[in-house]
Amino acid sequence: MFLTLQENDKRPIYQQITDGIKDLIARGELREGMTLPSVRQVAGDLGVNLNTVAVAYRQLQDEGFVTVRHGAGAVISSRSARPVGQAELYKPLQTALTQLVLSGLTGREIVETVREQLAQLQQKGGTR
Amino acid sequence: MSAPNAVGIFIFIICVIVPVLVYALVKQLWNLPLQNGRGYFLGIEVPAGFYEGPGRNWMAGFHAMVVALYGFLGVGLGAIIVMRRWEMTPVWVGGFALVFVPAMFGYHAWTRHKLGVNPPVRPMALALESRRMSDYISWPAEVLAVALVALSWCLLLHNPARHFDWETPLQLTWVALGMIPGKMAMVKLSWPLPAERAEEHYRLHEISRRFWMRISGILFEWYMVVVLLCVALLHAVSSPAHHPAPVWRWLAVASQFAVWGYGMIVMFRGIQEMKVLGRELRPDGSWKTPFGRASCFGTGREFRIWFAVWFGGVMAFIVYSISKHGFK
Numbered sequence: 001m002f003l004t005l006q007e008n009d010k011r012p013i014y015q016q017i018t019d020g021i022k023d024l025i026a027r028g029e030l031r032e033g034m035t036l037p038s039v040r041q042v043a044g045d046l047g048v049n050l051n052t053v054a055v056a057y058r059q060l061q062d063e064g065f066v067t068v069r070h071g072a073g074a075v076i077s078s079r080s081a082r083p084v085g086q087a088e089l090y091k092p093l094q095t096a097l098t099q100l101v102l103s104g105l106t107g108r109e110i111v112e113t114v115r116e117q118l119a120q121l122q123q124k125g126g127t128r
Numbered sequence: 129m130s131a132p133n134a135v136g137i138f139i140f141i142i143c144v145i146v147p148v149l150v151y152a153l154v155k156q157l158w159n160l161p162l163q164n165g166r167g168y169f170l171g172i173e174v175p176a177g178f179y180e181g182p183g184r185n186w187m188a189g190f191h192a193m194v195v196a197l198y199g200f201l202g203v204g205l206g207a208i209i210v211m212r213r214w215e216m217t218p219v220w221v222g223g224f225a226l227v228f229v230p231a232m233f234g235y236h237a238w239t240r241h242k243l244g245v246n247p248p249v250r251p252m253a254l255a256l257e258s259r260r261m262s263d264y265i266s267w268p269a270e271v272l273a274v275a276l277v278a279l280s281w282c283l284l285l286h287n288p289a290r291h292f293d294w295e296t297p298l299q300l301t302w303v304a305l306g307m308i309p310g311k312m313a314m315v316k317l318s319w320p321l322p323a324e325r326a327e328e329h330y331r332l333h334e335i336s337r338r339f340w341m342r343i344s345g346i347l348f349e350w351y352m353v354v355v356l357l358c359v360a361l362l363h364a365v366s367s368p369a370h371h372p373a374p375v376w377r378w379l380a381v382a383s384q385f386a387v388w389g390y391g392m393i394v395m396f397r398g399i400q401e402m403k404v405l406g407r408e409l410r411p412d413g414s415w416k417t418p419f420g421r422a423s424c425f426g427t428g429r430e431f432r433i434w435f436a437v438w439f440g441g442v443m444a445f446i447v448y449s450i451s452k453h454g455f456k
Contacts, residue, residue, distance in 0.1 A: 004254075
């Protein structure tokens with residue numbers, strides 16, 4: 001199972017790792033009980049600082065996607081994030097929609113794109 | 129001059145080593161720069177038509193270096209034969225290894241500096257598979273190796289009737305047992321993974337990691353354990369008035385060569401397998417990750433520290449041995 005990190009991605013590295021792991025969880029490729037590699041291994045494989053990976057894992061832990069057990073490493077604990085308020089939940093969606101509108105897409109095109117992306121996610125994840 | 133049976137053993141060693149080195153030259157070394165196809169020189173991406181232009185000079189330079197190294201080997205062997213200094217055979221083999229390995233690494237580094245100073249940046253993949261020590265290292269086998277080393281030292285120390293030279297057993301112990309932390313460091317070694325054909329690259333890296341761990345285990349750990357055990361057994365069956373019978377020596381040599389020969393077979397097969405697997409893939413070090421990293425031999429802090437300590441120890445033994453005995 002692989003995460004891809006692009007050279008022209010503007011997001012910070014820890015965010016790319018967090019988002020990539022969440023994506024794999026959403027697709028059902030990372031299932032509950034599966035263990036993630038250690039922070040040290042990931043940092044070594046990427047060639048980045050340990051703290052960068054630790055921040056990504058901490059964020060996943062805070063959001064309830066992984067449980068960090070001493071000695072066992074980070075284990076996938078859930079397919080859904082901890083319950084959050086509607087406003088917080090929709091914030092990334094609003095940001096993404098704003099970007100799509102500003103890039104000149106029509107409402108119909110945006111709805112179509114969202115539908116396609118959702119279908120892809122559901123196809124790979126196999127649920128909902 | 130050495131005793132006749134010792135001369136026979138040294139001639140046997142030469143007769144085994146020379147064909148292996150010639151085979152390595154013909155099958156592995158001569159076309160090494162082309163192992164990833166004509167788009168690369170020693171794993172460094174080169175423009176189309178390189179081998180019709182400057183590549184000819186690069187190939188000629190590489191061949192000249194290989195010929196010089198083998199010439200050095202040939203001159204040493206010639207000197208041993210002409211002067212009948214058969215006891216210098218281990219120095220000849222060890223000396224060649226000490227010259228050959230840094231020369232190849234040095235040439236590779238120089239080539240990278242000249243041809244591949246700024247490889248292209250490409251997206252990278254991160255494998256979410258955990259690497260656990262127990263998946264790569266057989267702990268019962270390591271315990272056995274330690275036990276055999278301990279047994280060898282017991283045999284050496286419990287025959288006080290005969291003096292033994294402690295340097296060689298100590299050196300063998302250092303090399304053999306030093307491979308245990310070395311293997312642990314190899315598990316932690318990492319290679320950047322390109323996003324394109326990530327699964328195949330990952331598979332090649334894993335095969336390569338297991339191969340290098342296996343070959344180091346055979347040639348540097350088990351071979352040294354067997355040599356040490358043979359030295360200790362020969363010491364145990366000898367006394368000031370009685371040298372072990374030639375048959376014991378031959379048995380010792382045969383057991384050492386069995387391990388060494390097995391190591392050579394594993395090595396040549398493994399290199400061939402990796403060549404086939406890696407033929408269509410992007411070579412390590414021919415690209416840079418988005419984080420500015422380009423590595424052709426893998427990276428790992430633990431590995432670097434281990435190698436510096438282990439290799440430093442080996443060199444210290446060699447320097448001490450030379451300063452004590454000289455080349456007489």
